Every structure is written in C-alpha cells, then in structure tokens.
Amino acid sequence: MGGVRRAVRGPRRPARAPGARPRHGSALTWPGGSDPDDGAGQRPGDPGDLLDGADDEGPELVHRRALGPHDHVVGTGDVLGRRHPVDPGDRLGDLGRLADLGLDQDVGLHGHRGSFGAVRGPAHATGRARGPEGRVRQNGVMEPSAGRPDDVSVLTVGELGEFGLIDRVRRIIGxxxxxxIGPGDDAAQVAxxxxxxxVTTDLLIENRHFRRDWSTAAEVGRKAAACNLSDINAMGGIATALTIGLGAPASLPVAWAEEFTRGFVSECDLVGAQVVGGDVTAAEVVVVAVTAIGDAPRPVRRAGALPGDVVAVAGTLGLAGAGFAALSRGFRSPRAAVDAHRVPHPPYAAGPQAAAAGATSLVDVSDGLLADLGHVARASGVRIELESSRLTVPEAVVTVGEALGRDPVSFVLTGGDDYALAATFSAETPLPDGWTQIGRVSDGEAAVLVDGSPYDGDPGHQHFR
Amino acid sequence: MGGVRRAVRGPRRPARAPGARPRHGSALTWPGGSDPDDGAGQRPGDPGDLLDGADDEGPELVHRRALGPHDHVVGTGDVLGRRHPVDPGDRLGDLGRLADLGLDQDVGLHGHRGSFGAVRGPAHATGRARGPEGRVRQNGVMEPSAGRPDDVSVLTVGELGEFGLIDRVRRIIGxxxxxxIGPGDDAAQVAxxxxxxxVTTDLLIENRHFRRDWSTAAEVGRKAAACNLSDINAMGGIATALTIGLGAPASLPVAWAEEFTRGFVSECDLVGAQVVGGDVTAAEVVVVAVTAIGDAPRPVRRAGALPGDVVAVAGTLGLAGAGFAALSRGFRSPRAAVDAHRVPHPPYAAGPQAAAAGATSLVDVSDGLLADLGHVARASGVRIELESSRLTVPEAVVTVGEALGRDPVSFVLTGGDDYALAATFSAETPLPDGWTQIGRVSDGEAAVLVDGSPYDGDPGHQHFR
Structure with a gap:
C-alpha cells in the first residue's frame, strides 16, 4: 500500500477542551451562511502529539513507557474494580419506575421505587470508603472528571437522589x-x-423496571412501548414513530428479543405508530431505551388547570400497583392486577379526545394519581380536591388490599404504572366518553386533597406529604 | 377512607395476549373517528382473577399458596442467578461500537468490536450449560417466553450475532x-x-463504548452527542433536539453526571441543537441512550451513487482508530489520536453543504471508511474505487502505525469512530469546501476496491472480505 500522502495534521479544533463552550456557539445554518471553519479544515498538530511525548493530563495509573509492538500494558483490575454492584435488596425486590427529566419537577415529592434516592452509594472496590459522616470518600485515583489528588468527600448520585440529579441536569441543559415545550411536561414539543x-424518551433496565421471570418478553416489549406512547397521549397527542435501543447479554435467547419486538410492535399498532429505527448493542442485562415522537394539533400541558374546573380520569387506576404488590409477595394472581403490572392499558383515545374537548390540563398517571395530580397542581398553581366516593376500585385491587391488609384505595391513589390519564376541564365542558369526574379544582395553595384533607393513608411504596 | 364505589372491573382488553396483533389494528384517528372501545371502557373481570385462583401460565418456580399479610415468598436466588456476567476479555478490552438497526443491513460485513458476535454466550448460573454442539442449552425453568419444559437447544443472541439479530428485528418491525426513510440509513425520516x-438513536454502555478511566465525563458526553449528531449530518441534515436517557450507579459522583451533561450540551451547541428531555434511572454501569431529531430540506440517502460519480470525504479519518489502538496498549498518546477516540470531531457543516451541492449519496464513517462505503456501494448497486494516494494520513496515525507495526493506512481505511463523512457527487459538481476526492464510482458488482483490488491489508479489529 504505497504512495500515500502523509500530512502532519491534528484534529481541527485547537485543543481538546471537552465541556468548554464551543468556539462558535451559534446554530449551524444552511449552506451559504455557515462557519467555514466547521468543515474539514485542519491545523498543524501539536508537537506534543508524538507517542510517549509529554502528557499533561491528570493522574493516571497507566504506565507510560516506550511502546513496542508486543506491549500489553493495560491491566484489567481497575476496570473490574470500577463496576458497582448495587444493594441486592434494591436490585431484586424493588422495581424502579421511570422519571422523566421533564416529568418530575418536584424533588422529593415521593420516593420512586428503585430511584437513586433508594440506592444509597455502597462502598465498593474502587478505592472509596464511607467516611464517618456517611458520605462516600474517594481517593481521586482514576476519577477523571473529579481530578482530586487526595481523599475528599464526593457527593454521589445515590446520596443526592434522583430528583436532585434531575434538577442539576436540567439547570445545565437550559x-x-x-x-x-421543554423539560417539565410529559413530552417536549420541538419546532x-x-x-x-x-418527543419523549424512557430508559428501562432489567431487574429495575422489569424482571424476565415476572414478565414475558412480549410483555416487556408492550410495556416499553406503552409508557412512551402514554407520554404522547398525556399531551393530547398521537405517537407516530418510535426508536428502540436494545442492550442484550450474549446469553439472551434470540427468541426473547424477537418476542420483545413483536410485543413492542403490537403495542405501537394500537395507535398506528411505527418503529422507524434503533440500535442494538451488548450489555450485561437487558437495557431498553425508547423514544417516541408524535403529533398534537394542540398539546395540552400540565399547567392550565383553573379554579372551578372539573378533575377527571380515563383508564384504570390501582391495578398495576396492586399487581406489583402481589408479585412482590411471590404471587402471580389476581390476574387482572398482575397482568396490569406486566402490560398497562393506557386509554390511547382519551388523550386526543380530551385535547379536542378543550382540557385545561392533562397528565398521565405513571407515578400515582396523587403524585401526578400534584404535578398539575403545582404547575397550574391550584388546589385539587378529590372525592374518594367517586373513585373506582377494581375488584382485583380490593382482593389484593384485603389479602395484604392494605386499604385498596391506597393503590388507586398512590399506585403507579397504570398509565391512565388525569385531566381538568372547565365545568361547562361535557366530559368526553370514557372520562369520569373524580374532583374539582379550587383556589388555594398547590396541593392535592382527598375528601378535604391531605392523604395520610397507607403510602405503600411511595411517600406523600 | 369510606364510601368507595367498588366495581368488578378487569382491564379493558378481553384477555392478556401480549404479542398478539391488536383487535383494532388501524391507527388512532383524531376525535370523532376513533374506536369508542379504546377509551376507558372496561369489562367484567375474569372469574379466575381471584387471588390464588387458577393460573394457566407456564411453569413457575414461585410457590402458589394462600396469601397472608406476612408472607414473603419470593426468593432472590433466581434473580441473582439470572444475571449474566460477560466474558471479561470482551467487557474490558473490547470497546464496542454502535450498530444502528438502520445502519448495518449487511450481516457479517465485519465484526464490530464488542458486538454480540464477539460475545459468545458463556455458560452461567441460570441452569444453562453448553451442549456438545456448542449451543447453549437451557432447562426452560423461569424462561417465560421460551416456554420449553425440557432441555432444548436455544439460539442465543451471542450465537446469532449482532447483525443477525438486527436482521430478525427488522423483519418483525416491517x-x-x-x-x-426507514431502517437502512443513518437516520429515519418520518412524516x-x-x-x-x-430521527436517530444510539445506546452507549460503560466499558463497552467508553471507559471512565479512559475518558472524562465531559468527553463521554461529547461523544454520546456527537455520534447522534453525526447520523443527522450524514443525511445532510441539522439536528435540532436531543433526548438523553441516563442510567447511573448510585456510587457515580454527581460531578460526573454534571460534567457529562455539560459535555453533551457543548457538543449540541456546535450545531445549535437543544436537549429537550430525558430520563434518569439507576443502573449498575453508566448507560447513555440518546435520540436526535433533525431537519433536512432534502435528505441524502446511501442509495443514489451513480457510475461516473466522484467519491469524496470530509473530516479526518484514522485518528480515532489509532487512538483506540494506543489506548488499548496502555498509552495515552499521541494526543491527537487518543483525543480523537475520546471526542470525535464530525464535520457538522459538511453534511448540509453536500446536500445543498447535490450529493448523490451520503454516509458517516462510524464503522470505518471501507465498511461505510460498502453500505453505499450495496445500497446504490455500484462499485467504488478508491485511490490510496489520495488518502490523507494524519501524522499521529503514522506514529501509532509505526509503533505498533501496523500499516498506518489501515487505520484510515478501517478505523471507526471518526464520524467523518463520505459522499458521492456527479463529476460535474464542484466539491464543496472541506471535501476531498478519494476515488470514483464505476459500474460493476457492489464492492469497494482500493487501487483496483479488494483491500487485504491489516484489518485491525475489523474483518473485511
């Protein structure tokens, strides 16, 4: 392979400054007006770019010495040590629920199952240890971004908690x-x-959001699609296209991946949405990343509820939470409940119907009725008053409640994963088919009351105030 | 909490049939024309839905017995046993690369690093064992979707390989x-x-696509954004909005997540794209799922190259692959190379410029120049002939090649992760700034030739034929 032109060229940017603001911060424009330096222009390389030259990066454990063709310098121990086994109690029993960056603007409203807050940073094998104050210390070695040479307290994601992390990330995003419509609603709306x-996205991790011994592959596929389709539904929209990112262990049966895909596609068929692309990669557990895009002529947000409005729901509440409780205790029945946990049944027509009827606010019930109406109350600056006598408690929820010694209504009020819808309508608006009034909107401090009081019943896996 | 109306209601669908085609297969329509049964309508529950009633599901290990309030039936051993440690040799040393469902229609063109094909299903602790024929057998217990009661050979994802899996998934998607524009290009185009x-999506998994001891958090963030922005660039488009799904271990320093986000946002700033939403969840390693949406007045596909066209590239080739090779041998230099592996520098202006100039085909070089031009050759049904004397070999690539005893040109031809662009233009079209001719399109069997022959140089981590 002779005759090659060799140029002394480095990357086109003057120096690696990841995280720094770009030189040209303006948006790309269509050809004619764009930055000519943004093409393939290159500049002479840094003399320090020679092999084994000076390396001004932070502390490294990797040896620097003359590189010969038979060198094998990298050790694997560091990387092995960097893996973070999570408290089995959390990983196994506690199926996490999704938290959208946009969805949970209230930090600490309740503890998500499987959220960061519930998985407090264990000491592990990467040189960290718990200090006396309960914080995780680390020695800084092999921590590229922290860059601390000595022991120092470093706040972990587990200590900050999921909502604190979301809050910090959102501040950076701007x-x-x-x-x-940006972060802070069920889906974003982009010009x-x-x-x-x-646009909306969700990330599901095996043993956190689903278990392969609790749900079939098709059920996992349906649920992965449903929770994203529901976010579009909760804007009054109809999903049109979805992408799937699938991480899979090498040992995963191909039949599982195929059944997963069939389940996913069959759920998408319910609204006429199409899978348009995706990505497949190896992972140690099954990882499912879904993004849905959709259309709404008039997206309905969480903010917009007005005093005097009627509060209504569409779809079933409490079944999935009761099913989760039953499965957590080792039972596979009652079927209506455990099936609802495995595959939710979002009322896909109800979102667009509510939008067309002029709903003043709309949200899907993914975290629990009180939690999600709490988002509406705060976004709208109103009080929401529910009447428990108007709530429908499915028979299977009654059965689980009685068997577990829990108030069945607690599942209806606090159980998540049903992907029902909650909305507010002006009092003059006839409720669309499938919608049932459960309360009213009033003036007052943003809160959700049940029969005139803050709910203090059995919170189940969630914590309300 | 009295006075609750209790209804005997099951889920609105008659029976759980995940994976089955929906009853109403047509798309949802806007209110007025939709299926009235798709709202909140419910139907009487199955009598079998009572707790501890008949359960006609497949074999289960979980006990079924009377459920009392103090029962704790679920054992954790099964789930522990279901986790799949992957061959450390793959996990540690072999950084995987992304494969889009749409991107890699050619099964087995080359072996992706870290692809399923390279991670052949190890025997593990879930009751499986390698049979004499080399296939993974399983006993069917706790394998919900397979439903096989006895030992039987089950094809795993690792055995089928990444591209075989993609092929099967795409057949199901339809x-x-x-x-x-559906699966089979750099990004999909949706009405x-x-x-x-x-729309395009990528899934990145720690220790497969990046290592926290090789790259800073900001670098991981930049790269995660860049590989998605590049897919839009490779359609001649400009990305406008991205979503991030972030899975993180509880022990992850918050500073890492923040730096990651800053890096991600700063890369998006290069094209003026905005992060519009996301999802945060706990995971055992860092998982990054990114989706980008974008606009193109005239998307340029892979199909469209015509005999007589000129083949040209924009951006740098070989640097990231050489950097990966250096890092794999334990070195952190030459800087230009390892930095290019950590943060690619896609020529973001070059895609829209090529589209505006009338490029007949366009692709980004994520898998390697020969591999990605191979996609163009097959999609267009043409032969592509490269002239090695026209290739630019960056100085750092020469340095790495000499140190490792590899032909530096092999990095330019087969190294991935540079996210340069390759395109074809009619011979009459003046090449836009930043584009360099490297060959021509001719009639003939779909193939990519170098100096008139199939390339048989050092394939590095990839395998060409």
Whole structure:
C-alpha cells in the first residue's frame, strides 16, 4: 500500500477542551451562511502529539513507557474494580419506575421505587470508603472528571437522589426558543422546519423496571412501548414513530428479543405508530431505551388547570400497583392486577379526545394519581380536591388490599404504572366518553386533597406529604 | 377512607395476549373517528382473577399458596442467578461500537468490536450449560417466553450475532407508508402533521463504548452527542433536539453526571441543537441512550451513487482508530489520536453543504471508511474505487502505525469512530469546501476496491472480505 500522502495534521479544533463552550456557539445554518471553519479544515498538530511525548493530563495509573509492538500494558483490575454492584435488596425486590427529566419537577415529592434516592452509594472496590459522616470518600485515583489528588468527600448520585440529579441536569441543559415545550411536561414539543413535533424518551433496565421471570418478553416489549406512547397521549397527542435501543447479554435467547419486538410492535399498532429505527448493542442485562415522537394539533400541558374546573380520569387506576404488590409477595394472581403490572392499558383515545374537548390540563398517571395530580397542581398553581366516593376500585385491587391488609384505595391513589390519564376541564365542558369526574379544582395553595384533607393513608411504596 | 364505589372491573382488553396483533389494528384517528372501545371502557373481570385462583401460565418456580399479610415468598436466588456476567476479555478490552438497526443491513460485513458476535454466550448460573454442539442449552425453568419444559437447544443472541439479530428485528418491525426513510440509513425520516423530521438513536454502555478511566465525563458526553449528531449530518441534515436517557450507579459522583451533561450540551451547541428531555434511572454501569431529531430540506440517502460519480470525504479519518489502538496498549498518546477516540470531531457543516451541492449519496464513517462505503456501494448497486494516494494520513496515525507495526493506512481505511463523512457527487459538481476526492464510482458488482483490488491489508479489529 504505497504512495500515500502523509500530512502532519491534528484534529481541527485547537485543543481538546471537552465541556468548554464551543468556539462558535451559534446554530449551524444552511449552506451559504455557515462557519467555514466547521468543515474539514485542519491545523498543524501539536508537537506534543508524538507517542510517549509529554502528557499533561491528570493522574493516571497507566504506565507510560516506550511502546513496542508486543506491549500489553493495560491491566484489567481497575476496570473490574470500577463496576458497582448495587444493594441486592434494591436490585431484586424493588422495581424502579421511570422519571422523566421533564416529568418530575418536584424533588422529593415521593420516593420512586428503585430511584437513586433508594440506592444509597455502597462502598465498593474502587478505592472509596464511607467516611464517618456517611458520605462516600474517594481517593481521586482514576476519577477523571473529579481530578482530586487526595481523599475528599464526593457527593454521589445515590446520596443526592434522583430528583436532585434531575434538577442539576436540567439547570445545565437550559432552554431554547425553538423548544416550544421543554423539560417539565410529559413530552417536549420541538419546532421543526415545517411545524412541530412531540418527543419523549424512557430508559428501562432489567431487574429495575422489569424482571424476565415476572414478565414475558412480549410483555416487556408492550410495556416499553406503552409508557412512551402514554407520554404522547398525556399531551393530547398521537405517537407516530418510535426508536428502540436494545442492550442484550450474549446469553439472551434470540427468541426473547424477537418476542420483545413483536410485543413492542403490537403495542405501537394500537395507535398506528411505527418503529422507524434503533440500535442494538451488548450489555450485561437487558437495557431498553425508547423514544417516541408524535403529533398534537394542540398539546395540552400540565399547567392550565383553573379554579372551578372539573378533575377527571380515563383508564384504570390501582391495578398495576396492586399487581406489583402481589408479585412482590411471590404471587402471580389476581390476574387482572398482575397482568396490569406486566402490560398497562393506557386509554390511547382519551388523550386526543380530551385535547379536542378543550382540557385545561392533562397528565398521565405513571407515578400515582396523587403524585401526578400534584404535578398539575403545582404547575397550574391550584388546589385539587378529590372525592374518594367517586373513585373506582377494581375488584382485583380490593382482593389484593384485603389479602395484604392494605386499604385498596391506597393503590388507586398512590399506585403507579397504570398509565391512565388525569385531566381538568372547565365545568361547562361535557366530559368526553370514557372520562369520569373524580374532583374539582379550587383556589388555594398547590396541593392535592382527598375528601378535604391531605392523604395520610397507607403510602405503600411511595411517600406523600 | 369510606364510601368507595367498588366495581368488578378487569382491564379493558378481553384477555392478556401480549404479542398478539391488536383487535383494532388501524391507527388512532383524531376525535370523532376513533374506536369508542379504546377509551376507558372496561369489562367484567375474569372469574379466575381471584387471588390464588387458577393460573394457566407456564411453569413457575414461585410457590402458589394462600396469601397472608406476612408472607414473603419470593426468593432472590433466581434473580441473582439470572444475571449474566460477560466474558471479561470482551467487557474490558473490547470497546464496542454502535450498530444502528438502520445502519448495518449487511450481516457479517465485519465484526464490530464488542458486538454480540464477539460475545459468545458463556455458560452461567441460570441452569444453562453448553451442549456438545456448542449451543447453549437451557432447562426452560423461569424462561417465560421460551416456554420449553425440557432441555432444548436455544439460539442465543451471542450465537446469532449482532447483525443477525438486527436482521430478525427488522423483519418483525416491517414498514409503513408514513415512514419516508426507514431502517437502512443513518437516520429515519418520518412524516409529521406538517412535514417531516429525521430521527436517530444510539445506546452507549460503560466499558463497552467508553471507559471512565479512559475518558472524562465531559468527553463521554461529547461523544454520546456527537455520534447522534453525526447520523443527522450524514443525511445532510441539522439536528435540532436531543433526548438523553441516563442510567447511573448510585456510587457515580454527581460531578460526573454534571460534567457529562455539560459535555453533551457543548457538543449540541456546535450545531445549535437543544436537549429537550430525558430520563434518569439507576443502573449498575453508566448507560447513555440518546435520540436526535433533525431537519433536512432534502435528505441524502446511501442509495443514489451513480457510475461516473466522484467519491469524496470530509473530516479526518484514522485518528480515532489509532487512538483506540494506543489506548488499548496502555498509552495515552499521541494526543491527537487518543483525543480523537475520546471526542470525535464530525464535520457538522459538511453534511448540509453536500446536500445543498447535490450529493448523490451520503454516509458517516462510524464503522470505518471501507465498511461505510460498502453500505453505499450495496445500497446504490455500484462499485467504488478508491485511490490510496489520495488518502490523507494524519501524522499521529503514522506514529501509532509505526509503533505498533501496523500499516498506518489501515487505520484510515478501517478505523471507526471518526464520524467523518463520505459522499458521492456527479463529476460535474464542484466539491464543496472541506471535501476531498478519494476515488470514483464505476459500474460493476457492489464492492469497494482500493487501487483496483479488494483491500487485504491489516484489518485491525475489523474483518473485511
């Protein structure tokens, strides 16, 4: 392979400054007006770029010495040590639930099952140890971004908690005028060349959001699609296209991946959405990353409820939570409940119907009725008053409640994963088919009351105030 | 909590049939024309839904007995046993690369690093054992979807390989007329209410696609954004909005997540794209799921190259692959190379410029120049002939090649992760700034030739034929 032109060229940017603001911070424009330096232009390499030259990076454990063709310098111990086994109590019994960056603007409203807050950073084999104050210390070695040479307390994700992390990430993300609806709702609305589109994403991790011994592959596929389709539904929209990122262990039966895909596609068929692309990679447990895009002529947000409005729900409440409780105790029945945990049944027509009827606010019940109406109350600056006598308690929920010694209504009020819808309508609006009034909106401090009081019943896996 | 109306209600669908085609297979329509049964309508529960009633599911290990309030039936051993440690040799040393469902229609063109094909299903603790024929057998217990009661050979994902799996998944997904460009290109193009939008997704797993001891958090963030922005670039489009799904161990320093986000956002700033939403969840290693949407007035596909066209590239080739090779041998230099592996520098202006100039085909170089031009050759049904004398070999690539005893040109031809662009233009088209001719398109069997012959140089981590 002769005759090759060799140029002394480095990368086109003057120096690696990851995280730094870009030199040209403006948006790319269509050809004619763009930065000419943003093409393939390159610049002479740094003289320090020679092999074994000076390396001004932070502390490294990797040896630097003359590189010969038979060198094998990298040890694997560091990387092995960097893996973080999670408290089995959490990993096994506590199926996590999704938290959208946009969805949970209230830090600490309740403890998500499997959330970061419930998985407090264990000491592990990477040189960290718990200090007397309960914080995780680390020695800084092999911690590229921290760059601390000595022992120092470092706040972990487990200590900060999921909502604290979301809050910090959202502050970094900022906002943009082309984002018509950004983080803080069920889905974002983004301006396109021609109009706008809704976008939402969820990440599901095996043994946190689903278990392969609790659910079939098809059920996992249906649920993975459903929770994203529901986010579009909760904007009054209809999903049109979804992508799947699938991480899978090498030992995963191909039949599992195929059944997963069939389940996913069959759920998408319920709204006429299409899987348009994806990504497959190896992972140690099954990882499912789903993004849905959709359309809504008039997206309905969480903010918008007005005093005097009617509060209504569409779909079933409490079944999935009761099913989770039953499965957690080792039972596979009652079927209606455990099946609802495995595959939710979002009322896909109800979102667009509510939007068309002029709903003033709309949210899906993924975290629990009180939690999600709490989002509406705070976003709208109103009080929401529910009447428990108007709540429908499915028979299977009654059965589970009685068997477990729990108030069945607690599942209806606090159980998640049903992906029902809750909305507010002006009192003059006839409720669309499938919607049932459960309360009213009133003036007052943002809160959700049940029969006139803050709910203090059995919180189950969630904690309300 | 008295006065609750209790209804005997099951889920609205008659029976759980996950994976079955839906009853109403048509798309949801806007209110007025939709299926009235798709709202909150419910039907009487199955009498079998009572707790501890008949359960006609497949074999289970979980006991079924009377459920009392103090029962704790679920054992954790099964789930522990279901986790699948992957061959450390793969996990540690072999950084995987992304494969889009749409991107890699050619099964077995080359072995992706870290792909399923390289991670052949190890025997593990879930009751499986390697049979004499080399296939993984399983006993069917706790394998919900397989439903096999006895030992039987079950094909695993590791045995089928990544591209075989992608092929099967794509067959299940099918197609839809509203999907203007579906799986099989760098990004999909989907019709919206008002026009169309590009969508692409990638899933990155710690210790497969990045290592926290090789890259800073900001670098991981930049790369995670870059590989998705590049997919939009490779359609001649500009990304407008991205979502992030972040899975993180509880022990992850918050500073890591923040730096990751800053890096991600700073890369998005290069094209003016905005992070519009996301999802945060706990995981055992860092998992990053990214979806990008974007606009292109005239998306340029892989199919479209014509005999007589000029083949050209924009951006740098070989640096990231050489950097990976250096890092794999334990070195952190030459900087230009290892930095290119950590943070690619896609030529973001070059995609829209190529589209505006009338490029007949366009692809990004994520898998390697020969591999990605192979996609173009097959999609277009043409032969692509490269002239090695036209290739630019960066100085750092020469240095790594000499130190490792590898032909530096092999990095330029087969190294991935640079996210440069390759395109074809009609011979009459003046190449836009930043584009360099490297060959021509000719009639003939779909193939990529170098100096008139199939490339048989050092394949590095990839295998060409």
């Amino acid at each position: 906002s943009d005028p082309r984002v018509l 396109t060349r021609d109009g706008h589109v809704l | 197609s839809d007329p509203r999907v203007l 919206t209410r008002d026009g169309h939008v590009l």
